[in-house]
Amino acid sequence: MSREAYGVELEPAEPDPKEEGRAASHDLDWERLARAAASGPQDREDAALLREFLTFQLAGDPYAVPVERVREIVRMRPVTPVPRVPAALRGVISLRGEIVEVVDLRLQLGLTAAEPTRTSRIIVLHGDDGKMSGLLVDAVTDVLRVTEEAIRSDGQGESGRVAALCVRGDQFISVLDFERVLDLGDEL
Amino acid sequence: MAARRPKNRPRSKAYREFVSEAEEILERMRGDLADLADQRATRDEAEPDLVNRLFRSAHSLKGLAGMFGLDGMSQLAHHLEDVLDGLRLGRVPLSSPAVGLLDEAVTVFSTLTQEMSESAGTAPSDSVAAALVARIEAAVRSPADSPGTTDPVARLAVDPALLRALTEYEEHRLRENMRRGRRIVLVEATFEILSFEEGLAELTKSVREVGEVLSTLPAPGDTPESQIRFSLLAATDLDELALESALDLPNARIRTVAAPVSGEDGRGPEAATPASPPKVTHAESAPVERSGQNDSHSGDRPGDGESADSVHGPGEPAGGASELESLKSISDTVRVDIKKLDELMNLVGELVIQRSAIAGIAARLCADPATARVGTELSKLHKGLDRKLQELQSGVLEVRMVPLRQVFEKLSRVARRLRRDLAKEVRLEIKGADTELDKLLVEELVDPLVHLVRNAFDHAIESPAERERTGKPPTGTIRIEASQRGNHVVIEVADDGRGIDPAVVRARAEASGLVSPGEVLSQRETLELIFSPGLSTREEVTETSGRGVGMDVVRANLTALGGLVDVDSTIGRGTRITLTLPITLAIIQALIVGVAGQRFAIPLTSVLETLLVEPGSIQRSEGREMLNLRGHPLTLRRLAREFGLPEASSDAKLYVVVLGFGDSRLGLLVDRLDGQQDTVIKPIQGPIQNVRGVTGATELGDQAAVLVLDVSALVDDAVRRREAA
Structure with missing residues (x-):
């Protein structure tokens, strides 16, 4: 997609996760993405009309969340399962001592389940109340700048978890509804 | 600095400081005055520590008001201080009307402080304070009885120089102890000069355990230069031999200077060996030089003005001068935001x-x-x-x-108000106010404790007439006792009221559907029902069962703090509610257990013991797994099954973690024990947050999150399932 246009050099997907100091690397990805976002094209449209999304892959398709919700992106790390919760809640991770729940976005969107791979990342979002949540995705791809008119609020699915579709050339990117995507129901 | 500040307008920012500090002092005074009022009603002499504390408070208040240029308040505080000083020196009798005015003075202070806080720092008018000052002055002028004719102190078998070195207060205490017929002893000890502070402190401490230290003075004598000698003048109820063995200090010499008189109070004890009677002027003892010492001794009343420190020489940890140390400590305190x-x-x-x-x-x-x-x-x-x-x-x-003292003082006030409002005779006994607890926990304890005391007042303690009918003393007693047990603090609230009738509780519980009619409950289990929300929120229960609304809230509060509530009651005899809570929430010790490759943390405070069991020793009853624990059946739960994890092979040895929550016990079966660790429990952030059986999570150092089990929920669930079965 827009990778060439912005000259974004995404983090190569090969680093060996087994030893590398995890604590040190957790915001590496995000830093790179943020830098990429900052060095956008010179001839960008009116800033007021721009919106920014973090895009990622799920089962081969592109999805996006608003950049302002993203707190950091962390590599896959051991997730501690939590009993008595819906399967889509994969478990909890410790983020420098803070305990954050991780939602398996594949399961949450009703896609086929898959075990995390080396490219898998946890996108840590922050809510209005300052509380954090994590989304497990297949791979983080890009920071996307689009104008408001590229966002179509028609054509979203029935679950309500996709708030809009963003049109990039001939490709649709599903923009997630932040609130609903974290709604695991009251199955407790 | 005080003088330069314009009158009637303390610096606007600073007034808040004044208000908060004054409120703190007044709070303390109110509590102490209430105790004083109690003592006034029952005895003719006030407890010295109490009067000293009040005196210090009045003194700080005076200093505070002076610093902010509040003349009226400062004047009033000064008179308060005078009355209290007279009281502690025995010049003003406890029965004096001036003592009765103290309460009023504190109320006036509160009102003035309040006004200041509301008017954002404008100094209140001085007229109210001035009026009260006049009344106090008038009350003080009423003559106090002069003490007995022959001075018993003069007949003490001690060096007159020593007696002259006593401050007025010390002398008053000496007289007081002699009047009560206690033995007066002189304990002399020699210390190495390099380490005398520790030695003296130790000696003072051990003497205090068996009596009162009246004065600590350096003793003259031909000691080597590297040594220093001290005399402690002390009063005790023990005889010389018992005292010697109680102190057990090889370097101390004990000498009785006034033996106790057996028999009636009020007569001076006989001096052991009458020495040349020194002349001790009573009223205003003049400044004297301490014999053989070069630190001068001023005759100022201790604590009078800023001269307090001059009474004892520097570096001399004087035992009889605890009031001075405390005065100093006021200024050594730093307030920190929690x-x-x-x-x-x-x-x-x-x-x-x-x-x-x-x-x-x-x-x-x-x-x-x-x-x-x-x-x-x-x-x-x-x-x-x-x-x-x-x-x-x-x-x-x-x-x-x-210390829990702050909370307990609030309770005394609540009790006083209730005593007035309900016209019931109730005595509040408080013990263990020095027990210490995390500040945060202390704050959270106020509501539950106030609730318990109010309940006891309201419902448990009968009217005086009813009490007499049942052969009880007309005055009811509510006893609050705090003590530390290991990493826990236990607070008991016990009354000698009518007790809780299990039959009534049971009937109510059945009526509200909490218990089915045929269900068999032990008496303990029945009493536990008072903590159920469905039961106690009903008004009728209050009247019939003698226990009030909101016991469920008390339990909820305690549980949130990681604590437990227990109830024990006998009809006609009274009720005892026991609160157990950890000393701090910040860091807890946890037992790490393993099930199916996953680790869990269990707060050690809930773990009674751990056992290794053969699968064969697990018995079953109606499908429920049990263990014979020293003759008692212990219900077992498999953590793996509870949490839907794969179970260990059926012939593997298992560990049982015996959990205790209140009186309920549960054995939790796990695959492994991974030892104990200090943990910081963090709340779980995210969409779910609340999982039954999990209270939070923690990280154990390997960057992996470990869930912390909610023992109360696990035990509760097990009990409920048993009841449902």
Whole structure:
């Protein structure tokens, strides 16, 4: 997609996760993405009309969340399962001592389940109340700048978890509804 | 600085400081005055410590008002101080009307402070304070009885120089103790000059355990230069032999200077060996030089103005001068926002986690022969870090600790109000007010405790007439006792009222559907029902069962603090509610257990014991697994099954973690025990947050989150399932 246009050099997907100091690397990805976002094209449209999304892959398709919700992106790390919760809640991770729940976005969107791979990342979002949540995705791809008119609020699915579709050339990117995507129901 | 500030307008920002500090002092005084009023009603002499405390409060108040240029308040405080000083020196009798005005003075102070706070710092008018000052002056002028004709102090078998060195207060205490017929002794001890402070402190402490230290004075005598001698003038009820064995100090010599008289009170004791009677002027003892010493002794009343420190020489930890030390300590105190302490605590918590991470790395390095040497060095380093970190941790924890006294003083006030409102005769007995607890916990304890006291007043204690009918003393008693047991603090609230009738509780519980009619409950289980929300929120229960609304709230509060509530009651005899809670919430010790490859943390406070059992020793009843624990059936739950994890093979040995929550017990079956660890429990952030059976999570140093079990929920569930079966 827009990778060439912005000259974004995404983090190569090969680093060996087994030893590398995890604590040190957790915001590496995000830093790179943020830098990429900052060095956008010179001839960008009116800033007021721009919106920014973090895009990622799920089962081969592109999805996006608003950049302002993203707190950091962390590599896959051991997730501690939590009993008595819906399967889509994969478990909890410790983020420098803070305990954050991780939602398996594949399961949450009703896609086929898959075990995390080396490219898998946890996108840590922050809510209005300052509380954090994590989304497990297949791979983080890009920071996307689009104008408001590229966002179509028609054509979203029935679950309500996709708030809009963003049109990039001939490709649709599903923009997630932040609130609903974290709604695991009251199955407790 | 005070003089330069314009009158009637303290600096606008500073007035808040004044208000908050004054309120704190007044709060303390109100509590103490209430105690004083109690003593006034029952005895003719006030407890010296209490009067001293009040005196110090009045003194601080005076200083505070003076500093802010509030003349009216300062004047009033000055007169308060005078009355109290007279009281502690025995010049003003406890029965004097002036003492009765103290309450009023504190109320006036509160009102004035309140006005100031509302008017954002405008100094209130002085007229109210001035009017009260006039009344106090008039009341003080009423003559006090002069003491007996012959001065018993003059007949003491001690060096007259020593007697002259006594301050007026010390002399008053001496007289008082002689009047009560206690033995007066002189304890002389020699210390190495290098370490005399510790030695003297120790001696003073042990004397205090068996009596009262009246005065500590350096003793003259031909001691080597490297040594120093002290005399402690003390009063005790023990005889010389018993005292000697109680003190058990090889370097101390005990001499009785006035033996106690047996028999009636009021007569002076006989002097052991009458020495030449020194002339001790009573009223205003003049300044005297301490014989053989070059530190001068001023005759000022201790605590009068700023001269307090001059009574004892520098570096002399005088036993009889505790009031002076405390005066000083007021200015040595720093107020810290509890949030700042929380931040510190969090930092320490993170350090603890990182320390564990270092331990892990060290262990890995040690395991590999190629890096074993570095590993050993690292683990040595880790041990040092560990020690220091533990000191830091306990240091920060200690700073957070406050005595329960604050809460208990509030309870006394509540009790006083209730006594008035309900016209019931109730005595509130408080013990263990010095027990310390995390500040945060103390705050959270106020509501539950007030609730319990109010309940006892309202419903448990009968009217005086009813009490007499049942052969009880007309005055009811509510006893509040706090004590520390290991890492826990136990607070008991006991009354001698009518008790809880299990039959009534049962009937109510059945009526509200909490219990089915046929269900068999032990008496304890029935009593426990008063904590159920469905039962106690009903008004009728209050009248019939003698227990009030909101016991469920009390339990909820305590549970939220990681504590327990227990109830024990006998009809006609009374009720005892026991609160047990951890000393601090900040860092808890946890037992780490393993099930199916996953680790869980269990707060050690809920763990009674752990056992290793053969699968064959597990018995079943109606499908429920049980263990014979020293003759008692212990219900078992498999953590794996509870949490839907794969279970261990059926012939593997299992560990049983015996959990206690209140009186309920539960054996939790786990695959492994992974030892104990200090943990900082963090809430879980995210969409779910509340999982039954999980209270939070923690990190143990390897960056993996470990869930912390909610013992109360697990035990509750097990009990409920048993009842449902």
